[in-house]
Amino acid sequence: MGLRENLVSYKMLLIVGLIILLAIPLLGSTYIDFLLSMALIYAIWALGYNFLLGYTGLLSFGHGAYFGLGAYTVAMLVTKYSFRPFLPVLATAVLVSTFFGAIIGYLCARHVAKYFALLTLAFSQLFYALTFKLYHWTGGSDGIGVKPPDLFGIKFSAIENPVGYYYFTLIFFLLSVYTGWKIVNSPFGKALQAIRDNPLKAEAIGIPVKRYKWYAFIISAMYSGLAGALYAPLFGHVVPDLFHFSFSGEVLFATLLGGHRIFFGPIIGAIIFTIARSYITAATIYWPLVLGSLLVVTALFFPHGIIGTIYVMLRRRGLQR
Amino acid sequence: MREVLVTKGLTKFFEDFKAVDNVNLILYEGTITSLVGPNGAGKTTLLNMISGVIKPTKGKIYFMGKDITGLPPYKIVKMGIARGFQLPSVCNYLTTLDNVRIAILSHMGKVRNLFSPVDKDEEAYNKAIEILKTFGLYEKRDLLAQDLSHGDRKLLDVAMAFALEPKLILLDEPTSGVSTSEKGKIMSTIERVIRERGITALIVEHDMDIVFSYSDRIVVMHEGKIIADGKPSEIKSDKRVESVLLGVG
Numbered sequence: 001m002g003l004r005e006n007l008v009s010y011k012m013l014l015i016v017g018l019i020i021l022l023a024i025p026l027l028g029s030t031y032i033d034f035l036l037s038m039a040l041i042y043a044i045w046a047l048g049y050n051f052l053l054g055y056t057g058l059l060s061f062g063h064g065a066y067f068g069l070g071a072y073t074v075a076m077l078v079t080k081y082s083f084r085p086f087l088p089v090l091a092t093a094v095l096v097s098t099f100f101g102a103i104i105g106y107l108c109a110r111h112v113a114k115y116f117a118l119l120t121l122a123f124s125q126l127f128y129a130l131t132f133k134l135y136h137w138t139g140g141s142d143g144i145g146v147k148p149p150d151l152f153g154i155k156f157s158a159i160e161n162p163v164g165y166y167y168f169t170l171i172f173f174l175l176s177v178y179t180g181w182k183i184v185n186s187p188f189g190k191a192l193q194a195i196r197d198n199p200l201k202a203e204a205i206g207i208p209v210k211r212y213k214w215y216a217f218i219i220s221a222m223y224s225g226l227a228g229a230l231y232a233p234l235f236g237h238v239v240p241d242l243f244h245f246s247f248s249g250e251v252l253f254a255t256l257l258g259g260h261r262i263f264f265g266p267i268i269g270a271i272i273f274t275i276a277r278s279y280i281t282a283a284t285i286y287w288p289l290v291l292g293s294l295l296v297v298t299a300l301f302f303p304h305g306i307i308g309t310i311y312v313m314l315r316r317r318g319l320q321r
Numbered sequence: 322m323r324e325v326l327v328t329k330g331l332t333k334f335f336e337d338f339k340a341v342d343n344v345n346l347i348l349y350e351g352t353i354t355s356l357v358g359p360n361g362a363g364k365t366t367l368l369n370m371i372s373g374v375i376k377p378t379k380g381k382i383y384f385m386g387k388d389i390t391g392l393p394p395y396k397i398v399k400m401g402i403a404r405g406f407q408l409p410s411v412c413n414y415l416t417t418l419d420n421v422r423i424a425i426l427s428h429m430g431k432v433r434n435l436f437s438p439v440d441k442d443e444e445a446y447n448k449a450i451e452i453l454k455t456f457g458l459y460e461k462r463d464l465l466a467q468d469l470s471h472g473d474r475k476l477l478d479v480a481m482a483f484a485l486e487p488k489l490i491l492l493d494e495p496t497s498g499v500s501t502s503e504k505g506k507i508m509s510t511i512e513r514v515i516r517e518r519g520i521t522a523l524i525v526e527h528d529m530d531i532v533f534s535y536s537d538r539i540v541v542m543h544e545g546k547i548i549a550d551g552k553p554s555e556i557k558s559d560k561r562v563e564s565v566l567l568g569v570g
Contacts, residue, residue, distance in 0.1 A: 182436045190415070190423045190439055191432040197412035197466075204372065204410070205424040205481055206398035207432060261414070 021170055025163040033162040037234050039274035040166075040173040041227045042254055046266035047180050048223020049251045054260035055184055056216040057196030058109075059117045061248050062124030065104070066097040066221040068242035069127070070228025073097070075144040075238045076137075086149035086156055086233075093229035094222055101221020102214075109213040112199075121245050128243035143239035146232045158234045169230055176223060177267065183219070184263060192216050224251075253291070257298055259305025268307050322349035324386075325489050325521045326371065326402075331380035333366050333545075340366040342545035343380070348489065353515060353522045355532045358542035359565065364525045365407060367542070368491045371523075372404045373397040384489065398427075403487035407494045407525075409474035411481070413467035417458055420466055420477055422449040424484040449484070455514060456480040472499045476507065483514055490515065492524045496531065504531060529566065533557065541565065 024036050045067055052058040073093035077083040108119045131138045138144065148157035151168070158165040183189050194202040195209050203209045232238050241247055250273070258269020276294075281287040302309045326348040333341040341363040348354055356364050369375045371382055373394040382390045389397055412420050425445045426432050440446070453459040456476045461469060466477060479495050495511055496504040512535045515522045526532050532539060532553075539556040541549040543565045549556060556562055 179436075182438070185438050185440070186436055187423070187426040187432045187434045187439055187442070189435075190419055191427070193415055194412045194420075194423050197414050198410055200374075201406070201410040201412060201478075201481070203394040204374075204398060204404055204406075205485060206395045206427040207423075208393075208395045212432075 018174075021173075025166055030162045033166045034158055034234070035275060035278055036271075037158060037162075037166045037169045038231075039271040040169045041230050041234065042251070042270035042274045043267045044173055044176045044230070045224055045227035045251050046254045046258070046270040047176055048220045048227065050255055050260055050263075050266040051180075051183070051192070051216050051220040051223070053252070053255055054262075054266065055189065055196060056192045056213055058213060058216070059113075059252075060108075060120040060217075060220075061117050061245050061252070062104075062120035062122070063220065063224050063251050064243055064245065064248035065120075065124040065127050066101050066224035067228035067231070067247075067251075068131075068238070068240075069097045069100055070094065070225035071232040071238045071242055072131070072138065072144070072228075073225075074149070074229045074232035075146045078149050078233070079144050079147045080137075084147075084150040086151045089149055090226070090229050093232075094225045097225020097228065098218060098222045101225070102218050105214050105217030105221065109210055109217055121248070124243055124245055124248055128240055128245075131240040131243060138240070141240060143237055146236050146238060149233055156233070157236065159236065165234060169234070172226060172230060176226065180223070181263060188212075188215075253295055255305075256295070257305055259302075259308025259311070261304055261308050262311050265305050265307040269305060272306065322352070324348070325350050325384070326523075327383040328367075328371070329381045329383070331367070331370060331382065332378050333363070333370060333375065334378045339545045341370065341377075344542075344545075344547055346540065346547065348521055348523060350521055351519045352537040353512065353524065353535055354538045354540055355536040356523060356525045356540050356542065357527070357529070357532055357566065361544075362542040363545040364542055365493055368404060368493055368523070368525065371397075372402060372491055398485060398487075401488035402491065403482040403485040403489075404491040405479045405482045405493060405495055407497060409471065409478045409498075411466040411469075411474055411477050414465060416463055416465055417469065417473075417477055418449055418453065418462040421452050421458075421480055421484050422446065424481040425449055425452075428485045452480050452484050455483075456510060472503055472507075475499055479511060486518075487520060489521045489523070492522065494525050494527065496526070496528065504528060505534075508535060 025033055049063050052060055070093040073096045074089055077089050077092060083089060104123045108116050111119060132140050148155040148160050150156060156164065191202065191207050191212055194207060195212055199209050254270040254273040255266040257273055258267065259265030277291065280290050284290065298305065304312050324347050328344055328346045331341060331344040344367060358364055370377045373392050376391045381388060384400060384402060389400065415423065422439065422445055425448050429445060450459065453462055456479070458473060458476060458480060461473060466474065469477065475495065475498065479492060482490055496507050499507060508531050536553050539551065539553055540547055541556065541562050548565065549559050549562045
């Protein structure tokens with residue numbers, strides 16, 4: 001198969017995927033609308049997370065922090081301060097996550113490998129502890145119930161308007177995919193990939209490695225914040241668990257499941273993860289065991305993840321011809 | 322001739338071990354200088370200090386009259402010093418083309434660009450293709466660097482250094498691990514590009530036949546010190562150099 005034909009079939013797949021996503025509400029199930037909204041939010045999160053893991057080669061155990069900051073900002077503004085216009089609320093939430101991502105990223109990006117991972121985890125746990133301590137402000141272990149924000153004068157939440165909320169999320173998902181795709185194929189994106197493959201060489205061709213790792217961290221925090229901000233009105237409640245490292249583990253799991261070496265890997269991984277978890281938790285109380293086993297199988301037999309494995313197989317076939 | 326690089330009393334200790342000991346070296350514009358010496362003589366350490374990978378314990382490094390001692394590698398690159406590595410250092414999961422292209426984009430100051438597609442930059446593409454053709458890597462441009470042979474990875478590493486259009490290039494054994502039959506060919510390509518572009522070069526090399534064939538000047542290091550410095554003909558007849566390099570006497 002030639003490169004051009006490959007591109008055509010790639011585009012076809014994208015169009016089919018888009019049509020499926022657009023058609024989901026036609027199924028007429030509020031639960032599926034909710035589930036797919038959640039899946040798209042996880043996909044935005046995983047896409048942002050993969051700027052670090054897949055494209056810069058940095059393993060973070062603390063990206064729940066930026067998701068949580070986005071979600072808590074929305075919850076506080078809407079419920080505690082009765083500031084309801086959704087678009088400004090979303091923008092504020094993304095700014096807050098990005099701001100903290102910039103500070104924490106600056107401190108973490110100076111360190112490599114395991115120290116980087118441990119620092120991200122430590123900062124995330126710090127937020128976890130703070131949400132308990134500052135209970136007058138954050139609601140402590142009870143969290144905060146999220147009242148519906150206003151969108152162009154109407155009360156807008158997943159409960160009031162499940163189909164509307166799904167399409168609203170879909171728009172942000174598509175925007176995220178578009179900008180994400182642009183970034184990874186830009187000179188900046190290639191510079192990140194050079195750092196991932198060989199930091200010493202990247203520095204030797206004039207790329208300021210620490211600074212670019214920091215930029216990647218900020219971008220990933222921004223996407224995580226957007227995901228968290230969209231999550232709050234959908235789920236209707238935010239709790240400190242969003243800051244716990246086990247929650248950060250979910251985005252890592254989703255990313256590895258789909259495959260961190262390929263752009264659409266984490267996106268598909270997040271969608272599969274969200275749907276699978278929903279059905280597995282409904283089916284058995286031993287769902288962590290099932291998910292854990294799934295992760296072990298993925299790590300041992302499909303290190304490229306689901307999409308990555310398919311891609312590698314297609315590439316091999318292409319090379320053999 | 323113009324002085325491109327000057328080191329003054331350059332010294333590096335690794336705890337008690339003197340890797341480089343009071344090295345005073347001047348490189349003149351447009352010349353190829355070979356750096357030879359037995360293993361552990363301090364050649365790579367010297368290159369690492371000039372390129373900013375490690376900081377000297379003592380001494381100063383001046384490039385085009387400016388003090389560059391202790392600057393981070395990326396700043397030194399921007400000033401016009403590029404280097405190739407002893408073990409091929411490339412980006413494994415980028416294509417051969419993208420490896421060269423990212424070096425070019427970095428040199429052009431375009432890596433901050435977040436949204437314009439890398440493929441649409443014709444200037445960078447054309448420059449990359451020219452470099453790939455020069456080093457015989459054009460046919461392999463779409464292969465991932467991890468799928469290249471050792472010799473090609475070595476060439477790609479060197480090609481990326483040349484893509485930065487440096488004034489001074491530091492090459493650490495550019496032909497190590499390459500088959501003997503290929504060595505001469507690769508070295509003559511490197512020499513041709515250096516001469517055509519008027520680049521100043523400092524090249525670490527073990528194969529003395531190759532060293533004598535292209536060098537304007539040879540600097541011999543032993544136990545961290547420069548023990549001989551001169552034209553190839555002078556070095557050839559230096560008995561002390563022979564004993565150090567061959568390990569006799």
